[in-house]
Amino acid sequence: MTVSTRIAIIAIGDPDRHDDGVPRAVLSRLRERAIERPLPPGTLLAACDPDPARLIRLWENTELAVVLEAARARPSHPGRIYRLELDTAALWRAGTMRPHGLGEAVNVGRALGRLPGHLVAYAVDGADTSLGQGLSEPVAATVGHLAVCVEAEITRHRAAIAQDLADRARPGRTGRAPSASRGS
Secondary structure: OOOOOOEEEEEEOOOOEHHHHHHHHHHHHHHHHHOOOOOOOOEEEEEEOOOHHHHHHHHOOOOEEEEEEEEOOOOOOOOOEEEEEOOOOOOOOOOOOOHHHHHHHHHHHHHHOOOOOOEEEEEEEOOOOOOEOOOOHHHHOOHHHHHHHHHHHHHHHHHHHHHHHHHHHOOOOOOOOOOOOOOO
């Protein structure tokens, strides 16, 4: 069974601020990997600043949006990856993800009824956000793993959609409502 989905992978960050460039590095890795293992049709890979209106436009009408962002955790653990979902108690924790970027976009998107079907955010705790290019060693070490995590999100999402469709197609079954949470 072929499953058609619209997926947005959105990188928020400034590659001219060292570790703040990790989301774009993950996008580059996903593009490289897609040469041998193409992403599903309808998958958008986009870089964006943290402007809520731009984020909302990128994820509007998507079934899955995966947002990649650099974190500023206190205390700092450079290279630590945080995975958050829209349906968790808090999408972003104070001091972890930018409150004026993703958090504000979620609040505005919710008020406007313009949230994606499912939203997952990955944030990597950075060591250096000073001006300059290049990732610190602990952050650079996360790029490949994070690309694999994003691919796994896409696979889980598509499997859940396929299961929902199969359940609905069974004779005598009305199907079940799509799950809001499809992650770990």
